[in-house]
Amino acid sequence: MTGRARTVTILLAFAWLAALVLAPFLVVAKISLAEVVIGRPPFTALLEWGEGAMPPALRVNWGNYALLFGDALYLEAYLGSLRLAAIATAVALAIAVPLAHAMTRAPARWRPALLVLAILPFWTSSLIRVYAWIGILGADGPLNRILQWLGIIDAPLAILNTDIGIVSGLVYSYLPFALLPVYASLVRIDPALGEAAADLGCRPLKSFFRITLPLALPGILAAGLLVFIPAVGEFVVPDLMGGSDTLMIGKTLWTEFFTNRDWPLASAATVLLVLLLVSPVVVLERRLFLRGEGRA
Amino acid sequence: MTFLSLRNVAKSFGGVTAVDGVSLDIERGEIFALLGPSGCGKTTLLRLVAGFEQPDAGAIRLDGQDIAPLPPYRRPVNMMFQSYALFPHMTVAGNIAFGLKQDRLPAGEIGARVAEVLKLVRLEGLEARKPHQLSGGQRQRVALARALAKRPKLVLLDEPLAALDRKLREETQFELLAIHRRLSLTFVIVTHDQEEAMTLAQRMAVMDRGRVAQVGAPRDVYEHPASRFVAGFIGTANLFEGTVAGQDNGLVRVQSPAAGCAVAVRHAGTLSAGTAACVAVRPEKLRLGDAGCDNGFAATVEEVAFRGEATLCRARLATGHALTLSLPNRARAGGDAPRAGAAVRIGFAADDAVLLTS
Numbered sequence: 001m002t003g004r005a006r007t008v009t010i011l012l013a014f015a016w017l018a019a020l021v022l023a024p025f026l027v028v029a030k031i032s033l034a035e036v037v038i039g040r041p042p043f044t045a046l047l048e049w050g051e052g053a054m055p056p057a058l059r060v061n062w063g064n065y066a067l068l069f070g071d072a073l074y075l076e077a078y079l080g081s082l083r084l085a086a087i088a089t090a091v092a093l094a095i096a097v098p099l100a101h102a103m104t105r106a107p108a109r110w111r112p113a114l115l116v117l118a119i120l121p122f123w124t125s126s127l128i129r130v131y132a133w134i135g136i137l138g139a140d141g142p143l144n145r146i147l148q149w150l151g152i153i154d155a156p157l158a159i160l161n162t163d164i165g166i167v168s169g170l171v172y173s174y175l176p177f178a179l180l181p182v183y184a185s186l187v188r189i190d191p192a193l194g195e196a197a198a199d200l201g202c203r204p205l206k207s208f209f210r211i212t213l214p215l216a217l218p219g220i221l222a223a224g225l226l227v228f229i230p231a232v233g234e235f236v237v238p239d240l241m242g243g244s245d246t247l248m249i250g251k252t253l254w255t256e257f258f259t260n261r262d263w264p265l266a267s268a269a270t271v272l273l274v275l276l277l278v279s280p281v282v283v284l285e286r287r288l289f290l291r292g293e294g295r296a
Numbered sequence: 297m298t299f300l301s302l303r304n305v306a307k308s309f310g311g312v313t314a315v316d317g318v319s320l321d322i323e324r325g326e327i328f329a330l331l332g333p334s335g336c337g338k339t340t341l342l343r344l345v346a347g348f349e350q351p352d353a354g355a356i357r358l359d360g361q362d363i364a365p366l367p368p369y370r371r372p373v374n375m376m377f378q379s380y381a382l383f384p385h386m387t388v389a390g391n392i393a394f395g396l397k398q399d400r401l402p403a404g405e406i407g408a409r410v411a412e413v414l415k416l417v418r419l420e421g422l423e424a425r426k427p428h429q430l431s432g433g434q435r436q437r438v439a440l441a442r443a444l445a446k447r448p449k450l451v452l453l454d455e456p457l458a459a460l461d462r463k464l465r466e467e468t469q470f471e472l473l474a475i476h477r478r479l480s481l482t483f484v485i486v487t488h489d490q491e492e493a494m495t496l497a498q499r500m501a502v503m504d505r506g507r508v509a510q511v512g513a514p515r516d517v518y519e520h521p522a523s524r525f526v527a528g529f530i531g532t533a534n535l536f537e538g539t540v541a542g543q544d545n546g547l548v549r550v551q552s553p554a555a556g557c558a559v560a561v562r563h564a565g566t567l568s569a570g571t572a573a574c575v576a577v578r579p580e581k582l583r584l585g586d587a588g589c590d591n592g593f594a595a596t597v598e599e600v601a602f603r604g605e606a607t608l609c610r611a612r613l614a615t616g617h618a619l620t621l622s623l624p625n626r627a628r629a630g631g632d633a634p635r636a637g638a639a640v641r642i643g644f645a646a647d648d649a650v651l652l653t654s
Binding site for chain 2 (some may be wrong): 190192193195196197198199200201202203211214215
């Protein structure tokens with residue numbers, strides 16, 4: 001690529017990010033500093049244009065942030081989201097890594113079919129898939145029926161409307177996001193490395209942890225982020241599969257926005273969520289980037 | 297007792313036969329080369345010995361022990377991979393120490409052994425480098441050092457020099473010989489390069505389509521090829537196809553349409569007249585001028601190629617059959633090479649040709 005073509009490509013990417021990420025974020029940040037009013041829009045303006053007054057008066061309200069930090073409800077919602085998303089990420093990776101490893105070991109002619117199977121659920125609406133899980137995990141759903149029929153349990157397990165229900169839903173919804181990057185990084189590893197490890201006296205399981213896993217680490221970290229970040233802000237799964245006492249920030253946001261019609265507070269919660277998620281990603285991304293460069 | 301013994305080893309992949317009943321005996325301390333064109337089964341044979349493949353049939357015994365049922369991590373065998381297969385996330389020292397750590401050697405012992413093999417392959421000072429910070433030649437040495445570090449009974453080398461450029465390859469060949477002599481290990485080398493096999497190996501097996509075509513010292517295989525395939529694969533051979541016309545005093549006369557006459561060749565066995573046979577002569581055994589030769593032909597020189605130590609000549613007989621001659625350049629003035637278009641006599645002694653029947 002010539003220097004000019006590269007500049008144009010980078011500028012296009014920046015323009016895209018500025019228009020579709022930065023600008024909406026600034027709008028949300030602006031609303032987060034307003035006060036709620038009954039009207040349309042339901043918040044005050046940041047700049048007050050009084051009777052021909054120049055410059056216009058700046059009206060900044062930090063009260064929304066004060067409320068977020070002051071009220072235990074929001075803190076718990078943030079922590080609850082982080083906790084459930086972290087558990088779901090760990091479970092998704094624990095499933096995705098061995099599954100992707102098995103896929104790379106499958107005969108080459110089967111691999112495209114296995115990949116298609118992994119992303120096939122995306123062809124249905126996520127809402128329908130979550131509803132399907134409500135049916136599966138319900139008190140008289142197939143899971144409880146089978147477990148009771150096998151005599152493993154006497155009474156139906158209460159999975160729905162608990163944290164386990166939410167984690168199941170999150171893991172199911174985001175598993176493909178974990179599977180694909182892990183698979184992509186595993187499939188790039190030269191199979192001769194595993195043979196070399198075995199040749200030098202290393203047993204298969206140890207070789208997986210000493211050779212395969214470290215080499216797949218960038219892909220595994222990327223997979224973790226791809227699951228963790230959307231899972232933190234997830235609204236559908238906690239709303240449909242969680243209990244009334246489950247606190248996740250996505251659900252709290254929704255309530256503030258649509259039920260309480262408190263746009264400024266919802267916006268402030270959003271700004272905090274973005275800051276919470278972006279800062280560790282920036283650090284990790286740096287590490288991944290440096291790693292990639294070192295390998296070239 | 298032979299050190300590594302293969303008996304009727306067979307392996308096929310999805311109905312395609314890769315190794316077809318190979319039996320070989322490799323002695324302790326020798327460098328043995330498996331040589332053949334790509335797809336002849338030499339690499340599969342090596343992988344069977346390393347344990348990456350399981351034989352469909354046959355026995356593999358190392359130092360008296362049947363190793364066929366052992367997984368690769370239990371075999372006292374180490375391999376140097378064609379791609380080197382260095383662990384990219386480990387340093388040079390980490391790569392070399394990897395096998396020693398699997399044996400749970402004490403740290404001091406591991407350090408001493410790593411230093412020892414690094415010295416052997418002349419890579420001192422590069423312990424802390426990662427593979428991507430090394431040149432191709434240095435990576436090749438790390439791969440060799442890693443395969444030697446555990447002092448295995450048997451070292452397998454899969455095309456060890458194929459990725460190096462020509463100059464480096466020639467130097468490394470002699471280094472490999474020196475290392476082998478110093479450690480007195482047994483090396484089995486897979487290569488498709490006949491020069492490499494002849495330089496390195498004390499004995500070699502020439503393979504063709506999953507079978508062993510001939511086993512012997514490089515000189516034996518070169519001067520006494522057992523078949524047309526071996527004669528053509530090891531070096532160049534001028535072939536005169538024909539039928540046996542007669543035999544006396546250890547000389548066989550083969551009536552060859554290609555030569556346009558009977559060709560005399562020394563042969564110990566007895567052959568009945570009419571048997572299909574082939575006389576093979578190496579390019580450097582052909583002489584310009586047939587005075588005192590058992591065989592002589594009139595020919596026209598077509599192409600002359602100066603190659604430094606020798607000049608290659610392509611000459612055509614009246615029958616249309618083409619011969620390749622290699623004429624040594626003994627004088628700097630270069631008076632001994634003919635010009636293209638010259639009419640010459642070409643001759644060779646019956647002792648310098650080989651009779652092939654298969």
